[in-house]
Amino acid sequence: MASESYLGRPFTVDNDDALLRVGTALDTFVVGANGRPRSIPNGSKVEVRTVKAVPTGAKSVSLFVEVADTAGALIGWTSAGNLHGKFLSETLGEIPPPNGNRFGPNAAWSKGVFLGQVTLVRVVGTKGELEFIARDSSAPFVALCTAARAAGRSIGLNSGFRTFAEQQHLFDGHKRGLAGFNLAAAPGKSNHQSGIAFDLDVKPGDGNRDYEWLKGNATAHGFIRTVSSEPWHWEFLPAKAAAARQRGVFGTFM
Ligand SMILES: [Zn+2]
Known part of the structure; x- marks a missing residue:
């Protein structure tokens, strides 16, 4: 399940x-x-x-x-x-939306527009913390992790679904030049707020075996890279992933 x-x-x-x-x-x-x-x-x-x-x-x-x-x-x-694998990327149940606040924990946004409330799924993140993903992309994510595990690889999640407040925090941190803050989209405008974006725990660049596995297999599960400067950022975009797979590439920018 x-x-x-x-x-x-x-x-x-x-x-x-x-x-x-x-x-x-x-x-x-x-x-x-x-x-x-x-x-x-x-x-x-x-x-x-x-x-x-x-x-x-x-x-x-x-x-x-x-x-x-x-x-x-x-x-x-x-x-x-x-347990072997430390429970990495296991999903731990659903969080249905509470009452509809557009800045609440389950509020989804895209391109600055509030989309509505989504059911979230808890995921064990790379550092043993709880991350969240949208339920609509949870089955493909579990399938991706299961296939990776069968191939002897492991796929960790550093950041999935983000709340408006979390995105605000990341945006402000980068603007202030604080250590550890990467470039982040303005709150309401990150694909991490719509439920399609996944920051996976892969070392940047080629040669890393988990990353190499993703390059060859992620598109078969509907995941595709969308930011040329961020090898860790993958999105669940099944149609684009299938088209890329046909062309033998794994990114929208290729
Ligand atoms: Zn990202």
Whole structure:
């Protein structure tokens, strides 16, 4: 399911010290009869049943997962970081729009025009933070990540859907020349506010294997590069991506 990509998929425990936690008090470890904390053996195949994101900052969270063995028996809760892939780019459910404020968290904009409210989907970002994408592009994004994973690559998300306030913040930061602020469109005018733009965690330029994989495969999933100076910025534009694929290119500017 695109809004909860982890359901029905096997994961592998990838930590020698994957401690079990108490589900009702996730900062507490489960203690065995011998007085030692209990853990899940490294290499165990598990399925994730439930995810809890505990806020630790404005966007940052600690992620915990309740896992079962492949026969369906519940094992318990552990940190999502103990699973191979660290839960990168997994989707964690939908956020339906609240009441319609055009500057609210689900308000979509394009070219300075308020489009309406969109349902968002939570995504685990590159630094373990929560990012958001529009539900309409969540299935293609999950398909892209699944195909990348099958090819041994990994696609991280640094920035997806942005609120008006977030875009304002990025715009102001760049205007003031603050460190870490890239050129950003004026609030209301970024494609990150319409739900089609994805800043992926790929090192700029050729030679990076994740980027190379995207060059060859992203258009098959409807994603295409649209800003010649930003190799990380891809947009979900299925018609343009299909046309580019026909021509053997992966950008609208090529
Ligand atoms: Zn971007």
